[in-house]
Amino acid sequence: MDKYLMYLRKSRSDDPNETVEQVLAKHERILQNYASAMLDQKIPEECIYREVVSGETIEDRPEIKRLFELMQSNTIKGVLVVDCQRLSRGDLIDCGTILQNFKYTNTLIVTPKKTFDLSNEYDYKSVKSELMAGSDYLDYMKTIMQRGTLQSVLEGNYLPTRTPFGYKKVKEGKRRQYLVPDPETAPYVKFIYEKILEGYSAHAIGLMLDDLGVKPFMAKYWHERTIKRILSNEVYIGCTVWNRHKVEKRIVDGKLKKVRVRQEKPLIVHDTHEPIISKEMFDSVKKLMVSKSVKVNMSKELKSPYAGLLRCKLCGRMMRYQGEKGRNVPRYDCSGIRHCRNMSTNATVVDNAIIEALKSNLEDFKIKLNKTDEEQIQTKKNMISDLKKSLDKIDQKKERIYEFLEDGTYTKEKFIERINKLEIEKKGIETSINKIGSTMPNRNEWKEKYATLNEAIDMLQNPNISAKSKNTFLKKFIKVIYYEKHERDSSAPRHGAVTHSKNVNIEIILK
Incomplete structure (x- = not known):
C-alpha cells in the first residue's frame, strides 16, 4: 500500500476565535475522511505532522522540516493538506524550497479538491501560482494588521502583552x-x-x-x-x-x-x-x-582575561572581577552575590585553577593522540573510499537509465521505479559513509586543539601579555568557563597571597 503523510497547520485565514488545536482537529477529520474514501486507507498517527508553532518561514517550522527529510527517502507517495497554501505563505525562497522538495522526490500534494503531481508542468505552475498568491496575501494581511494595530494604539489602547510593574x-x-x-x-x-x-x-x-x-x-x-x-x-x-x-x-x-x-x-x-x-x-x-550616567572610557584597560567567559556554576550569572582595593587583593565574585551561595575567590587562585583545568584537557588530547591506531584509521579510510566508488557506479547507472528513457527502452513508470531504487541505495551508502566518518578519529583536529591549549597555558603564565590579548585568544576556542566554590578556605589568611584552593572547581567547555 502506498504511504501517505498528513500535514496540518493553522493560518490567518482560519477563524481567529478557534484555538490551534481546534483548527488542526477539524482539518484532520476532513483529511481522514478523504483518505478513507479516496485512498482506501486511514493515515496513522505516526504519519501526521501537526505544526503547532507560529512561524512565517520554513526555518521557523520544525514539523515541515521533518516532513521534507522523510520525503527524501523516496518512500512517500504523497502529502495530504487541506490546501496548498498550508505548506507555505512565506517568501520566494520558501516557495522555491517547497516546489523543489515535492518535484524532485516525486511526492504528490493531495488536497480534497485536487491532487498535484509536480512532474506535470500544468500542476507545477498551478501550485507555484497558488503559493505565490498566498505569499502576496500574507504581505497584504500584514500591512492591514499593522495599520489596524497602529490605529488601535492611537485610540489609546494598550496592546503590549506584558503589563508594566505597577x-x-x-x-x-x-x-x-x-x-x-x-x-x-x-x-x-x-x-x-x-x-x-x-x-x-x-x-x-x-x-x-x-x-x-x-x-x-x-x-x-x-x-x-x-x-x-x-x-x-x-x-x-x-x-x-x-x-x-x-x-x-x-x-x-x-x-x-x-x-x-x-x-x-x-x-x-x-x-x-x-x-x-x-x-x-x-x-x-x-x-x-x-x-x-557613566562615560565609558574606551581606552580603559581590560583587567580580566576571562571577561565574557567566566560564569557562576550555581546561578549562571557572569563572574565579576573586583580590582585591588586597599589591602584587598583582586578577586572574582558572582554578579548575583546577594542571592547566590557561590563564594568569592582570590584572582590568582582562579588563574591557577583555570590553568590546571586547561592542563587536564591537554592531557586528555594527549591520551587520544597516543591511543589512536593508525591501522584502524587507514581501514576506515579504505572503507569510505570503496563506498564512494559505489556512489560513482550508481551515478553511471542513473546516466544509462536516463538514456533508456530517451530511446524508449523504459516507460516513464519503469524509469521512476529504477531511479527510486537507485536513490534509496545511494542514500544508504551516504548514511554508511557519514557513520564511518563520525567514528573515525580526527587526528588533525586533536593536534590543533593540543597546540592551542599549550599556547593558552603559556599565555596565562606570562605576566607580560595583556589581559585583552589573553581574552581574545581564549574566546577563539573556549565557549564558557564555569566557576564554583561553596566552602571557605580555612587556612587562608584574610588578605594574604593565596595561590591555590582545593575548594575551587573549574569546568571548561571548549567550542
Missing part, C-alpha cells in the same frame, strides 16, 4: 484595553522614583525592595537594570510607547535571521491611562540619570 490591564469588550494603577504595586513605583531623587543608587533600591518582600513580575529578585527601565519608562506618566523595538530581517553568517533593533524615535501616545508619576518628577529623574 499597573493592571483592563479590557472592555473586544476593542478597548487600557492600564489602571495596581493598588498593591503602584506605591512601589513612587517609592523607586522618590529614592532615586534622595540619592540612592538603582542597585541599593533593588536591595530595599527585596528586603520589603516586593517581587518583580518576571524574576525572583530586583536587578538594577529593571529599576533603570522603570525610571526611564514613559508609561508611568500616562503614555503608551509603541515600536520601541522593531524586528528586522538581516543576513547573519549567511542565514536570514530576525533581529530586534531599538528605534530612535518610537511612537509615544500621551494621556492613554492614569499616570502613577507626575511629569515633573519623571523629568527630574531623567535629568538626574543623565548627569549620573
Whole structure:
C-alpha cells in the first residue's frame, strides 16, 4: 500500500476565535475522511505532522522540516493538506524550497479538491501560482494588521502583552484595553522614583525592595537594570510607547535571521491611562540619570582575561572581577552575590585553577593522540573510499537509465521505479559513509586543539601579555568557563597571597 503523510497547520485565514488545536482537529477529520474514501486507507498517527508553532518561514517550522527529510527517502507517495497554501505563505525562497522538495522526490500534494503531481508542468505552475498568491496575501494581511494595530494604539489602547510593574490591564469588550494603577504595586513605583531623587543608587533600591518582600513580575529578585527601565519608562506618566523595538530581517553568517533593533524615535501616545508619576518628577529623574550616567572610557584597560567567559556554576550569572582595593587583593565574585551561595575567590587562585583545568584537557588530547591506531584509521579510510566508488557506479547507472528513457527502452513508470531504487541505495551508502566518518578519529583536529591549549597555558603564565590579548585568544576556542566554590578556605589568611584552593572547581567547555 502506498504511504501517505498528513500535514496540518493553522493560518490567518482560519477563524481567529478557534484555538490551534481546534483548527488542526477539524482539518484532520476532513483529511481522514478523504483518505478513507479516496485512498482506501486511514493515515496513522505516526504519519501526521501537526505544526503547532507560529512561524512565517520554513526555518521557523520544525514539523515541515521533518516532513521534507522523510520525503527524501523516496518512500512517500504523497502529502495530504487541506490546501496548498498550508505548506507555505512565506517568501520566494520558501516557495522555491517547497516546489523543489515535492518535484524532485516525486511526492504528490493531495488536497480534497485536487491532487498535484509536480512532474506535470500544468500542476507545477498551478501550485507555484497558488503559493505565490498566498505569499502576496500574507504581505497584504500584514500591512492591514499593522495599520489596524497602529490605529488601535492611537485610540489609546494598550496592546503590549506584558503589563508594566505597577499597573493592571483592563479590557472592555473586544476593542478597548487600557492600564489602571495596581493598588498593591503602584506605591512601589513612587517609592523607586522618590529614592532615586534622595540619592540612592538603582542597585541599593533593588536591595530595599527585596528586603520589603516586593517581587518583580518576571524574576525572583530586583536587578538594577529593571529599576533603570522603570525610571526611564514613559508609561508611568500616562503614555503608551509603541515600536520601541522593531524586528528586522538581516543576513547573519549567511542565514536570514530576525533581529530586534531599538528605534530612535518610537511612537509615544500621551494621556492613554492614569499616570502613577507626575511629569515633573519623571523629568527630574531623567535629568538626574543623565548627569549620573557613566562615560565609558574606551581606552580603559581590560583587567580580566576571562571577561565574557567566566560564569557562576550555581546561578549562571557572569563572574565579576573586583580590582585591588586597599589591602584587598583582586578577586572574582558572582554578579548575583546577594542571592547566590557561590563564594568569592582570590584572582590568582582562579588563574591557577583555570590553568590546571586547561592542563587536564591537554592531557586528555594527549591520551587520544597516543591511543589512536593508525591501522584502524587507514581501514576506515579504505572503507569510505570503496563506498564512494559505489556512489560513482550508481551515478553511471542513473546516466544509462536516463538514456533508456530517451530511446524508449523504459516507460516513464519503469524509469521512476529504477531511479527510486537507485536513490534509496545511494542514500544508504551516504548514511554508511557519514557513520564511518563520525567514528573515525580526527587526528588533525586533536593536534590543533593540543597546540592551542599549550599556547593558552603559556599565555596565562606570562605576566607580560595583556589581559585583552589573553581574552581574545581564549574566546577563539573556549565557549564558557564555569566557576564554583561553596566552602571557605580555612587556612587562608584574610588578605594574604593565596595561590591555590582545593575548594575551587573549574569546568571548561571548549567550542
